Amino acid sequence: MDDLYREMILEHFKNPRHKGLISPADIDYAEDNPVCGDHLHLTIQLDDNNIVQNVGWDGEGCAISQASASMLYEGLIGKSLEEIRIIDKQAILELLGIDLSAARIKCALLSLKVLKAGAYGLTTWPGDED
Amino acid sequence: MTTIDTPLDVEAIRKDFPVLHQEVRPGMPLIYLDNAATSQKPLRVIEKMNDYYCRYNANVHRGIHKLSEDATLAYEGARKKIQKFINAGSSREVIYTRGTTEGINLVAYTWGRANLGPGDVVISTAMEHHANIVPWQILAQEKGFAIKYIPVTEDGFLDMESFHAMLDEHVKLVTLMHVSNVLGTINPIQEIIAAAHSVGALALIDGAQSVPHLSIDVQELDCDFFAFSSHKMLGPTGVGILYGKKEHLETMPPFMGGGDMIKRVTLDGSQWNDLPWKFEAGTPSIAEAIGLGEAVDYLSEIGMDNIHAHEVAITGYALERLAEVPGVRLLGPADPALKGAVAAMVLEDAHAHDIAEILNHHGIAIRAGHHCAMPLHQRYEVAASARASFYLYNTPGEVDRLIEALYKVKETFAV
Numbered sequence: 001m002d003d004l005y006r007e008m009i010l011e012h013f014k015n016p017r018h019k020g021l022i023s024p025a026d027i028d029y030a031e032d033n034p035v036c037g038d039h040l041h042l043t044i045q046l047d048d049n050n051i052v053q054n055v056g057w058d059g060e061g062c063a064i065s066q067a068s069a070s071m072l073y074e075g076l077i078g079k080s081l082e083e084i085r086i087i088d089k090q091a092i093l094e095l096l097g098i099d100l101s102a103a104r105i106k107c108a109l110l111s112l113k114v115l116k117a118g119a120y121g122l123t124t125w126p127g128d129e130d
Numbered sequence: 131m132t133t134i135d136t137p138l139d140v141e142a143i144r145k146d147f148p149v150l151h152q153e154v155r156p157g158m159p160l161i162y163l164d165n166a167a168t169s170q171k172p173l174r175v176i177e178k179m180n181d182y183y184c185r186y187n188a189n190v191h192r193g194i195h196k197l198s199e200d201a202t203l204a205y206e207g208a209r210k211k212i213q214k215f216i217n218a219g220s221s222r223e224v225i226y227t228r229g230t231t232e233g234i235n236l237v238a239y240t241w242g243r244a245n246l247g248p249g250d251v252v253i254s255t256a257m258e259h260h261a262n263i264v265p266w267q268i269l270a271q272e273k274g275f276a277i278k279y280i281p282v283t284e285d286g287f288l289d290m291e292s293f294h295a296m297l298d299e300h301v302k303l304v305t306l307m308h309v310s311n312v313l314g315t316i317n318p319i320q321e322i323i324a325a326a327h328s329v330g331a332l333a334l335i336d337g338a339q340s341v342p343h344l345s346i347d348v349q350e351l352d353c354d355f356f357a358f359s360s361h362k363m364l365g366p367t368g369v370g371i372l373y374g375k376k377e378h379l380e381t382m383p384p385f386m387g388g389g390d391m392i393k394r395v396t397l398d399g400s401q402w403n404d405l406p407w408k409f410e411a412g413t414p415s416i417a418e419a420i421g422l423g424e425a426v427d428y429l430s431e432i433g434m435d436n437i438h439a440h441e442v443a444i445t446g447y448a449l450e451r452l453a454e455v456p457g458v459r460l461l462g463p464a465d466p467a468l469k470g471a472v473a474a475m476v477l478e479d480a481h482a483h484d485i486a487e488i489l490n491h492h493g494i495a496i497r498a499g500h501h502c503a504m505p506l507h508q509r510y511e512v513a514a515s516a517r518a519s520f521y522l523y524n525t526p527g528e529v530d531r532l533i534e535a536l537y538k539v540k541e542t543f544a545v
Contacts, residue, residue: 062483
């Protein structure tokens with residue numbers, strides 16, 4: 001458990017990066033995790049080459065879901081939609097660097113799910129795609 | 131050792147529940163505080179079902195053989211025990227379902243579909259479990275009636291003034307929970323049922339959180355329907371009860387079609403079986419129904435009034451200790467005499483899931499989330515809450531451990 005709430009996660013949870021929606025946004029998508037009521041809303045501005053210029057997000061939820069959003073979204077700036085597309089479940093787990101029980105894995109993956117649904121219309125949970 | 135004023139011999143009761151005697155991890159004995167989600171089962175309930183499978187497993191109502199006769203006797207005997215437990219006038223008014231959700235859906239899909247239409251109003255409440263919101267929303271789309279919700283006050287009670295103002299001849303049904311699974315509020319259902327009847331409406335009560343904890347008399351309540359689940363009252367999963375007044379059940383169309391619910395079938399049409407079997411299509415959960423009968427015996431032997439007194443004492447102690455923890459906001463009534471054995475809380479800066487995770491590390495099982503009551507959490511502008519819920523086997527020492535663990539949560543999140 002000490003691992004689960006390791007410092008970096010708590011730090012991002014308490015001081016989330018890029019929190020606050022931006023407007024106008026090229027990508028604007030929100031979703032809930034119905035199991036626990038976590039909520040994430042993501043807005044992204046792109047340049048003409050589909051490179052992420054700016055990111056803003058809002059949300060409510062547990063430390064895992066919110067830290068995951070803060071860490072993932074912070075890293076999007078400067079990346080192209082093509083580069084972002086390859087981010088997968090494993091990448092998120094490595095980003096967080098913790099072992100998650102089955103019950104908590106969706107908390108960690110909601111950020112990626114919202115990103116993929118907003119950017120590419122992919123609505124399945126990361127890792128559940130065929 | 132902390133003590134509370136309880137009529138129960140809790141240590142003796144705990145011996146009846148095998149699951150309670152384990153360590154979740156070394157040095158961390160299980161503290162089970164998730165009883166509003168599901169209760170644990172006494173050994174005799176488990177053995178009763180085992181006995182059915184080992185000695186007289188057979189289908190009910192059909193076979194002309196010893197095992198089937200024994201199974202039918204036990205299955206129907208359990209129904210009579212349940213009838214007595216809720217003081218229904220007849221065992222024909224006691225329908226086996228899969229649980230509370232199915233009971234409410236049964237009323238929606240049979241009585242509701244036959245009796246509701248444009249211009250009609252169904253009144254529910256803003257504190258309902260999704261099981262008593264969604265079936266009516268689905269049916270309203272099909273039939274075009276309106277749903278109104280009784281608002282909930284800041285301190286967790288129904289706004290009765292608003293309710294009385296909603297009542298007129300358009301109201302056909304008032305459907306609400308007896309006890310809130312989040313706030314714990316014991317709603318004034320007797321007053322609400324009488325008010326519904328005064329405008330010619332029927333009343334459906336979701337008793338999922340009341341039958342396990344309070345003495346229930348459906349005739350005294352005068353409700354038209356009353357639904358509850360076995361698994362929250364020491365019985366197995368997969369079975370529940372819908373009580374309905376015979377006058378309604380007799381005129382209602384059947385729910386599901388199939389075996390056991392018919393008297394006679396021809397290729398041109400069918401004739402429905404008598405109550406209660408008209409609503410029990412297909413092979414039922416036989417072992418589970420028999421297990422529920424045993425759970426009812428167990429609860430009756432201890433006495434529902436004693437169980438309630440214990441719960442008021444332990445909930446009162448928990449609310450008192452929780453109020454001492456800085457940063458904890460409790461949802462629902464503060465007086466334990468006015469609520470079920472539930473303490474739902476929000477801890478500033480720590481999400482309910484994180485609270486549950488850290489408590490789990492200390493062997494404590496609670497529920498975190500919206501507890502299938504999203505509109506209620508929207509009402510209080512919280513995404514989720516952490517809920518500790520108690521039953522007859524919980525001790526004040528366990529409450530103490532809960533409080534200690536909450537301080538660990540505060541440490542981790544520096545709340």
